[in-house]
Structures are given as C-alpha cells and as structure tokens.
Amino acid sequence: MQVADMAEEDLYIVYKGVHLIKQTHTPESLKYYDEFSFRPEDILIVTYPKSGTVWMQEIVPLILSQGDPVVVDTVPNWSRVPWLESRAFIHNLDQRPSPRVFTTHFQYNMMSTGFLKVKPRVIYVMRNPKDVFTSYSHFSRMTSYLVSPVTQTEFLHKFLDGKAIFGSWFNHVKGWLSAAEQQHIMYISYEEMILDLEASVTRMAQFLDTPLDSEMIRKITDRCVFKNMKKNKMSNYSLMPSKMMDQNGSEFLRKGIAGDWKNHLTAAEAEYFDEFYRKQMQDVKYTFVWD
Ligand SMILES: Nc1ncnc2c1ncn2[C@@H]1O[C@H](COP(=O)(O)OS(=O)(=O)O)[C@@H](OP(=O)(O)O)[C@H]1O
Numbered sequence: 001m002q003v004a005d006m007a008e009e010d011l012y013i014v015y016k017g018v019h020l021i022k023q024t025h026t027p028e029s030l031k032y033y034d035e036f037s038f039r040p041e042d043i044l045i046v047t048y049p050k051s052g053t054v055w056m057q058e059i060v061p062l063i064l065s066q067g068d069p070v071v072v073d074t075v076p077n078w079s080r081v082p083w084l085e086s087r088a089f090i091h092n093l094d095q096r097p098s099p100r101v102f103t104t105h106f107q108y109n110m111m112s113t114g115f116l117k118v119k120p121r122v123i124y125v126m127r128n129p130k131d132v133f134t135s136y137s138h139f140s141r142m143t144s145y146l147v148s149p150v151t152q153t154e155f156l157h158k159f160l161d162g163k164a165i166f167g168s169w170f171n172h173v174k175g176w177l178s179a180a181e182q183q184h185i186m187y188i189s190y191e192e193m194i195l196d197l198e199a200s201v202t203r204m205a206q207f208l209d210t211p212l213d214s215e216m217i218r219k220i221t222d223r224c225v226f227k228n229m230k231k232n233k234m235s236n237y238s239l240m241p242s243k244m245m246d247q248n249g250s251e252f253l254r255k256g257i258a259g260d261w262k263n264h265l266t267a268a269e270a271e272y273f274d275e276f277y278r279k280q281m282q283d284v285k286y287t288f289v290w291d
Helices: 027-034 053-064 070-074 113-118 129-142 152-160 169-177 190-195 197-207 214-224 267-281
Strands: 012-015 018-021 043-047 101-104 121-126 184-189
Touching (some): 053 214, 121 169, 121 190, 129 152, 129 169, 152 267, 169 267, 184 190, 197 214
C-alpha cells in the first residue's frame, strides 16, 4: 500500500485525547516520557508544531555554547535537542550533563507529574495560527507519516477542531499561557523573532542565565537567520531519508516568513478562521504580536 493511501487509523494513535504519529509515539516512547526524571536545570522548548521548533533547536544550543557552532554543525537537531515524546530513550539522556535541552509538542495538560513537580525552565514559542496552518499544510504533503490533506477545506476544519496531530492550537496556547504562575516559563513568538532576532536571542540568553556580549549575540543571530540556517544540513532535514520526508516539492525550511497565510488561504477561509479564533481566544489576556 502507498503511504498516500494509508488511513488515519493506520498512521495515528490517540493519546490523552490528541492525535499522535503512530510510528514515532510508540507505547514505549510515551511511557518513557511519562516517567522521565527532569532536573531543575533542564530547559524545555515547547511548541505547537510548525511554530519555530527547529529554529529554537539552533538558537538555544548556540546560546549555551556561547556562540561555539560545533554542536549545531555536527549533531542533527533531533539528537541535539530531542523530542521527549518521540523515541527519546535512544539518546541516553540521563548521561547528558546539565543543562540538558529538550523539545516537546505536548499540551500543558499532557505533562507528567515529574515535570509539574521539578519545574524545569520552559521557553514557549507561539506563532500566528494561520501561518501555522499554512506551514502545516505544506508539511503534511511532504511527509510519509502524516495524513496528506485531501482538500484545504477539509484540513482547515481538522486543524480548527483539534484533529491534526498534537491537537488543538487553541488548547495548546491557552493551556501553556495558563501555566505562567505555576511554572518557570518565558513566552516568545515566531513573529517577535522575525521582527528582531537579536533582541529575541538577548532575551532568551537572559532567561537562561547565560550572559552574552553583543559580539556573541550578533554571531548567533547571523547563524540563525533563515538564509544561513537553511544551509545547515544538521538542521534542514536533508539527512532524513526522502521516503520519510520528500523535500523536492517543498523544503522543511520553506519560506521562513510571517504572513504567508495570505498566499494560502482564500478570503472566505481567512474570515472563517478569524471568527473561530475570536470565539476561542476571547478570554485570553495575552497580547499577541499578530493581533
Ligand atoms: N531560521 C529560521 N527563520 C525563520 N523561520 C524558520 C527558521 N527555521 C525554521 N523556520 C520555519 O519554521 C517552520 C517549521 O516549524 P517547526 O520547526 O516548529 O516545525 S516542526 O514542528 O518541528 O515540524 C517553517 O515555516 P514555514 O517556512 O512557514 O513552513 C520553517 O521554515
């Protein structure tokens, strides 16, 4: 059977109410995450998919290494900053020195009791959901482990209704925003990073208690701008077998801009999206850059 023909139930499982990829979120992986021993010095990058995860997997290690590029030039992003929910047990994480850096796409209400108790540092990255949707649509078509959208409208409903993998963008963002009081979280958006990457790196370095001089900040920023980062084979997924991720039609580091939804959604779809967004987010006090 061709992957394109595979049904959702062949590719996805439902875990704590959200769809996850069957191939990578095995029962063993999920148990490992649930029982994972966090350290207070750990750093967790949390994102809804397509919100800037890979970008952060480049920036945070460079901050911690004070701009030394060896780690980002030699270690693929998925092992440099592993996803805790996705076969992380292969990386011997308990052998890593602190501060360890991990990634997760999990919603706040999916986090383990160990996480809630230890309170490691979290950088939560948000992105305009219309751009998330746009990036996600392209990504779903290039990967063999995601259900390819049949039509854009069908995928739009799936996305808004929380049926895409990792669930509802709205629940994700609202859940993590609600954790501000209980956890040690820095909030940042993809759009802020696009607007002023140098200021964003500076803010992250301060949050991570890693003082960097302006020359180091400039060096890190320069490495992490889209056109430069795109060339790093340890970060652009060119090492991933093409039968899993086919980058011929659309690359993983695709456009790297804010507002590409304008080229993707029809006026009617954008209007429907905005109305849905208004209803879902009406009680949220946070000021988003895209608003
Ligand atoms: N350096 C840099 N600058 C600007 N934009 C960047 C950068 N690195 C990654 N990206 C863009 O982030 C989008 C991918 O998001 P994620 O890394 O979260 O994807 S994933 O969830 O890990 O699959 C995807 O967005 P789109 O281009 O809109 O598809 C990437 O291009």
